[in-house]
Amino acid sequence: xxxxxxxxxxxxxxxxxxxxxxxxxxxxxxxxxxxxxxxxxxxxxxxxxxxxxxxxxxxxxxxxxxxxxxxxxxxxxxxxxxxxxxxxxxxxxxxxxxxxxxxxxxxxxxxxxxxxxxxx
Amino acid sequence: xxxxxxxxxxxxxxxxxxxxxxxxxxxxxxxxxxxxxxxxxxxxxxxxxxxxxxxxxxxxxxxxxxxxxxxxxxxxxxxxxxxxxxxxxxxxxxxxxxxxxxxxxxxxxxxxxxxxxxxxxxxxxxxxxxxxxxxxxxxxxxxxxxxxxxxxxxxxxxxxxxxxxxxxxxxxxxxxxxxxxxxxxxxxxxxxxxxxxxxxxxxxxxxxxxxxxxxxxxxxxxxxxxxxxxxxxxxxxxxxxxxxxxxxxxxxxxxxxxxxxxxxxxxxxxxxxxxxxxxxxxxxxxxxxxxxxxxxxxxxxxxxxxxxxxxxxxxxxxxxxxxxxxxxxxxxxxxxxxxxxxxxxxxxxxxxxxxxxxxxxxxxxxxxxxxxxxxxxxxxxxxxxxxxxxxxxxxxxxxxxxxxxxxxxxxxxxxxxxxxxxxxxxxxxxxxxxxxxxxxxxxxxxxxxxxxxxxxxxxxxxxxxxxxxxxxxxxxxxxxxxxxxxxxxxxxxxxxxxxxxxxxxxxxxxxxxxxxxxxxxxxxxxxxxxxxxxxxxxxxxxxxxxxxxxxxxxxxxxxxxxxxxxxxxxxxxxxxxxxxxxxxxxxxxxxxxxxxxxxxxxxxxxxxxxxxxxxxxxxxxxxxxxxxxxxxxxxxxxxxxxxxxxxxxxxxxxxxxxxxxxxxxxxxxxxxxxxxxxxxxxxxxxxxxxxxxxxxxxxxxxxxxxxxxxxxxxxxxxxxxxxxxxxxxxxxxx
Numbered sequence: 125x126x127x128x129x130x131x132x133x134x135x136x137x138x139x140x141x142x143x144x145x146x147x148x149x150x151x152x153x154x155x156x157x158x159x160x161x162x163x164x165x166x167x168x169x170x171x172x173x174x175x176x177x178x179x180x181x182x183x184x185x186x187x188x189x190x191x192x193x194x195x196x197x198x199x200x201x202x203x204x205x206x207x208x209x210x211x212x213x214x215x216x217x218x219x220x221x222x223x224x225x226x227x228x229x230x231x232x233x234x235x236x237x238x239x240x241x242x243x244x
Numbered sequence: 245x246x247x248x249x250x251x252x253x254x255x256x257x258x259x260x261x262x263x264x265x266x267x268x269x270x271x272x273x274x275x276x277x278x279x280x281x282x283x284x285x286x287x288x289x290x291x292x293x294x295x296x297x298x299x300x301x302x303x304x305x306x307x308x309x310x311x312x313x314x315x316x317x318x319x320x321x322x323x324x325x326x327x328x329x330x331x332x333x334x335x336x337x338x339x340x341x342x343x344x345x346x347x348x349x350x351x352x353x354x355x356x357x358x359x360x361x362x363x364x365x366x367x368x369x370x371x372x373x374x375x376x377x378x379x380x381x382x383x384x385x386x387x388x389x390x391x392x393x394x395x396x397x398x399x400x401x402x403x404x405x406x407x408x409x410x411x412x413x414x415x416x417x418x419x420x421x422x423x424x425x426x427x428x429x430x431x432x433x434x435x436x437x438x439x440x441x442x443x444x445x446x447x448x449x450x451x452x453x454x455x456x457x458x459x460x461x462x463x464x465x466x467x468x469x470x471x472x473x474x475x476x477x478x479x480x481x482x483x484x485x486x487x488x489x490x491x492x493x494x495x496x497x498x499x500x501x502x503x504x505x506x507x508x509x510x511x512x513x514x515x516x517x518x519x520x521x522x523x524x525x526x527x528x529x530x531x532x533x534x535x536x537x538x539x540x541x542x543x544x545x546x547x548x549x550x551x552x553x554x555x556x557x558x559x560x561x562x563x564x565x566x567x568x569x570x571x572x573x574x575x576x577x578x579x580x581x582x583x584x585x586x587x588x589x590x591x592x593x594x595x596x597x598x599x600x601x602x603x604x605x606x607x608x609x610x611x612x613x614x615x616x617x618x619x620x621x622x623x624x625x626x627x628x629x630x631x632x633x634x635x636x637x638x639x640x641x642x643x644x645x646x647x648x649x650x651x652x653x654x655x656x657x658x659x660x661x662x663x664x665x666x667x668x669x670x671x672x673x674x675x676x677x678x679x680x681x682x683x684x685x686x687x688x689x690x691x692x693x694x695x696x697x698x699x700x701x702x703x704x705x706x707x708x709x710x711x712x713x714x715x716x717x718x719x720x721x722x723x724x725x726x727x728x729x730x731x732x733x734x735x736x737x738x739x740x741x742x743x744x745x746x747x748x749x750x751x752x753x754x755x756x757x758x759x760x761x762x763x764x765x766x767x768x769x770x771x772x773x774x775x776x777x778x779x780x781x782x783x784x785x786x787x788x789x790x791x792x793x794x795x796x797x798x799x800x801x802x803x804x805x806x807x808x809x810x811x812x813x814x815x816x817x818x819x820x821x822x823x824x825x826x827x828x829x830x831x832x833x834x835x836x837x838x839x840x841x842x843x844x845x846x847x848x849x850x851x852x853x854x855x856x857x858x859x860x861x862x863x864x865x866x867x868x869x870x871x872x873x874x875x876x877x878x879x880x881x882x883x884x885x886x887x888x889x890x891x892x893x894x895x896x897x898x899x900x901x902x903x904x905x906x907x908x909x910x911x912x913x914x915x916x917x918x919x920x921x922x923x924x925x926x927x928x929x930x931x932x933x934x935x936x937x938x939x940x941x942x943x944x945x946x947x948x949x950x951x952x953x954x955x956x957x958x959x960x961x962x963x964x965x966x967x968x969x970x971x972x973x974x975x976x977x978x
Contacts, residue, residue, distance in 0.1 A: 134303045136266035137310065140259065172559075178302050185489075192558075201559025207306055212486035214552070219490075223560050224553035229309035229317075232259075238551050241561045 126243050127151045127168070131161040131175035131187065132205070137228075141174065141205075144232035145239070158182025162190050169196060172243050177206035177213075185220045192221035201242040205230070259311055266307045267360050270316075273300040274349045281345055282669045286337050291498055294331035297345075301327050304352065316355045319370045323348050326381040332484050333501070335383065344376045346670065431461075431481055433505040438495050439473030447474035453490050454478075460490075477505060600696070603656050610646075610653045611938035611957075617646040618959035654840055657697070661739040661748070662690035664703050668710055668737060675714050682721050682731055683714055688738035694746050695840040701817055702748070702837065705810040709750040709833050710735060712807075717754030717831060727828065729753070746839055751832040757783055757825040765791065783823035787811040815919060815970060817841065818861050844939050846956070848932040848964065849915060852902040855964040856928075857937055857956060862969040864916040864923060866931060884914060884925045891916070892976035895927045899951055899972075900965075919969040924976045939966065951975065 155161035177184035191197035277300035308316035461480030718733035825831035846857035882893040937956035953968035
């Protein structure tokens with residue numbers, strides 16, 4: 125069963141993402157911000173990282189950069205889940221090493237569609 | 245409702261199960277935002293504060309949009325846009341912004357509450373707020389039409405408010421010069437300062453960005469005065485927002501300072517005469533036609549894609565029809581080491597949330613344990629110490645452990661006074677501005693802890709006292725100056741533990757109480773006063789029902805309801821109120837409360853075979869009465885003469901109809917209690933002792949019994965009633 129790391133500082137968003145993904149048969153590990161996610165990523169491997177951008181302590185771009193520095197995360201898909209949809213923001217995401225982006229607000233069905241494209 | 249998930253159709257996810265979490269989370273975010281706004285010093289506001297406030301609005305918006313509360317999403321989106329400019333220092337914070345943000349938080353709460361309760365009444369209008377926020381957001385920095393706030397992430401959610409804002413020509417303050425030169429082309433000339441940097445050469449990487457990313461603009465380095473700073477001139481059409489997001493690859497966000505070339509004030513001749521802000525600036529994002537800004541802003545598709553993958557990025561699908569994003573040149577930036585952006589790691593709060601009912605159950609169980617322990621202690625007194633040495637030692641340990649456990653459990657219910665204090669800055673701010681006064685609010689001892697039940701009940705009386713201080717105590721600024729005081733008055737709210745009590749003080753440096761005015765007012769109202777009364781006695785007069793010396797009745801306070809209610813509420817918590825005042829210099833109201841309502845120091849008295857508990861705080865004295873000290877007045881009421889003072893006598897055996905088997909035995913012990921400013925003498929058979937009692941609510945377990953405030957279980961397992969001293973005093977008045 126694919127394991128997804130879901131990172132968001134908002135409990136309601138986290139719950140919703142988690143519910144949607146577990147309902148679709150994925151296993152989900154939640155993290156409350158980038159720092160928490162990075163620490164969890166040191167003890168466990170993931171098939172996909174789904175992260176919010178704006179979070180305390182360590183933001184989504186920062187998390188992406190830190191994960192990409194590590195060998196075990198070089199090829200893992202990282203999706204930025206973000207309200208920032210400007211082109212330059214996307215460039216920043218790409219430069220940080222993200223796989224793709226998904227603009228908030230999204231609905232569960234679209235989230236699953238996007239995830240199915242990157243996870244087998 | 246325009247739930248976003250309905251748009252996609254066909255899926256059967258029910259988002260409503262997350263509403264409750266979202267409501268709680270949004271409430272916390274709005275509270276936190278309010279607190280941070282109030283604590284923010286406008287002059288020295290730091291990035292951490294501004295980012296924190298921004299994040300609150302951002303989170304609420306994100307959730308509201310996701311769960312389909314589009315009215316909340318729209319309002320918080322506007323707040324977020326303004327806050328975004330503040331945190332990027334495109335605008336300087338001012339009090340008008342704080343005002344409008346606080347009001348918006350209030351309205352957001354109301355809107356959320358409507359969704360929560362499925363209220364179908366008319367929602368409060370947000371049109372005016374949205375307009376004011378837009379104006380403030382447009383009041384400086386980049387022309388709002390070019391601002392990054394324009395791309396509407398919530399564009400898919402229909403806006404609840406009809407948008408008359410579009411039609412309203414934004415009356416933008418013309419005094420604010422838009423600093424962007426050549427506004428027609430959207431190009432801005434900026435001065436970008438980076439530092440302090442450990443390795444300034446890192447900053448040079450941003451020059452590559454401008455070379456690599458087509459259309460980003462031009463950059464040239466300027467000589468910097470400081471060795472650890474780099475200075476650049478940038479000509480660009482991009483917003484500060486977007487620039488910052490790129491620069492963070494090389495230097496930390498906090499190290500980047502962007503301002504229009506030539507300083508914040510200076511405007512190039514091209515910009516000065518033109519109040520560039522077009523009405524579009526005030527348009528809610530949802531209806532902003534992208535075409536208007538298309539010439540200047542980075543090209544945006546008419547229907548923006550909602551997701552995408554980066555070509556060749558790790559894990560990206562080979563071909564999926566998703567829009568290909570981003571020129572490959574930007575990937576150069578990725579190869580560069582990201583500058584340290586390590587935010588200080590904050591320790592996670594080591595707290596858990598527990599339902600109050602669980603804590604109360606724990607307290608109840610400990611109460612039972614205390615009773616059992618007392619019972620064992622009582623029986624053990626009859627045991628022979630030499631034969632039962634170990635048992636007695638064990639019981640002594642049990643007694644100590646029980647006491648420790650009881651204290652620990654009680655401390656769970658203790659919460660800091662800051663919970664109460666935090667509501668006052670906002671209230672005073674609003675009140676002072678309404679009254680045209682200047683008030684500084686100081687709090688001391690916010691960490692002082694108090695039982696949760698008491699905290700809830702003390703909030704209203706304290707609110708009243710603080711309002712009074714602001715309304716009646718603090719003078720108008722001109723009055724204060726003429727009296728040689730500072731223009732700004734000070735209200736101090738403090739809390740401190742004193743013995744087994746907590747003392748909360750409300751102090752102000754205003755006009756204080758006027759002895760003459762109070763005496764005159766008392767006479768007018770037919771209250772008996774005499775000139776020899778001490779100041780303390782005179783101040784107590786303001787607690788009389790309907791008493792107010794306010795010359796003008798304001799809509800804040802001064803309608804004469806209040807101080808009596810304050811005193812009554814505090815007395816109901818077994819507390820007391822004292823006033824000190826000095827005319828012209830201010831006054832101090834001290835409220836003394838027990839630390840908890842669950843345990844009480846009591847005096848047990850015997851009447852017949854019954855035992856009753858009196859709150860020790862109410863007991864004044866006790867004495868044996870001689871026959872001639874009692875006199876009977878009409879209808880069988882009795883009075884007792886104590887030191888030349890007559891006070892009413894209440895025979896407890898008559899009040900509670902205690903059966904008396906031994907007719908010879910007559911009560912002759914008097915216990916004087918004081919409540920609500922009066923004293924009465926209770927006639928009892930014997931004084932049994934003083935002890936801590938665990939208060940049980942009789943109303944919740946049985947029903948309300950007149951003259952009784954609760955019950956407790958004694959060491960021998962018997963139930964004793966705790967007397968309601970206020971009720972007994974009132975009874976004696978009739």
